Amino acid sequence: MPDTFCVHCGNTVPQGSAFCPSCGQKAVAAPAAATPAAAVSPAVTPTVVTPPVTSYPQGQLYVPPPTNGQATAGFVLSLVGLFLSFLVIPVVLAVVFSAIGISRASQIEMETGQAKGKGLAIAGLIISIISAFGLFVWFLV
Numbered sequence: 001m002p003d004t005f006c007v008h009c010g011n012t013v014p015q016g017s018a019f020c021p022s023c024g025q026k027a028v029a030a031p032a033a034a035t036p037a038a039a040v041s042p043a044v045t046p047t048v049v050t051p052p053v054t055s056y057p058q059g060q061l062y063v064p065p066p067t068n069g070q071a072t073a074g075f076v077l078s079l080v081g082l083f084l085s086f087l088v089i090p091v092v093l094a095v096v097f098s099a100i101g102i103s104r105a106s107q108i109e110m111e112t113g114q115a116k117g118k119g120l121a122i123a124g125l126i127i128s129i130i131s132a133f134g135l136f137v138w139f140l141v
Contacts, residue, residue, distance in 0.1 A: 001104055003098075004027075004127045005021065006020040006023060006025065006027065008020060008023050008025040009022050009025070010133065011021040011023070013027045013085075020123050022081075023047075024047075024071055025107065026132070045087075065131075067073065067116060067117065068101055068104050068105050068108060068117025068120070069120065070097050070098075070100040070101035070104050070117075070118045070121070071097075071101030071102070071105060071116075071117030071118065071120040071121035072099070072117065072120060073093075073097045073101070073118070074094050074095075074097035074098030074099075074101045074121055074124035074125065074128070075094075075098070075101075075120045075121070075123055075124035075127070076124075076129070077090050077091075077094035077097055077124070078090075078091075078094035078098065078121075078123075078124040078125070078126075078127035078128035078131060080094075080130045081093075081127075081131040081132075082093065082128075082130070082134075086135070086138060088132075088135065091128055091131045091132050091135055092132075094124055094125075094127070094128035094131070095125065095128045095129070095132065097124070098121050098122075098124035098125035098128055099121075099125065101117055101120065101121030101124065102118060102121040102122060102125065104117070104121075105117050105118035105121055106118070
């Protein structure tokens with residue numbers, strides 16, 4: 001039996017193979033007399049191969065780590081306090097929520113091994129301290 005070429009990718013298909021070893025398509029072989037470039041049909045588009053889906057053992061569901069709402073609240077309040085620095089309440093609440101968010105992020109990290117929201121809480125604390133300093137300067141002037 002003469003060598004054959006895959007009509008999808010043009011590579012050599014071993015004799016008796018059901019699938020092309022290069023592209024994985026079903027081996028519909030063109031005769032060896034045809035050149036590999038001529039064997040590739042321009043109307044055929046390559047098939048996209050998707051990776052296999054990871055499955056969890058039966059009865060187990062993926063549970064994402066808990067989110068850190070205090071860190072988010074501290075960050076948002078720090079931004080509000082930054083833009084409305086004449087108001088005392090958002091700045092104070094931002095400091096409180098950011099500090100609680102850092103503490104909660106440390107708890108989540110110990111429980112799950114992933115720190116959720118720690119960066120947001122630290123950023124909220126820094127911005128709220130800057131806002132508090134601006135508020136302090138504003139009251140002095």
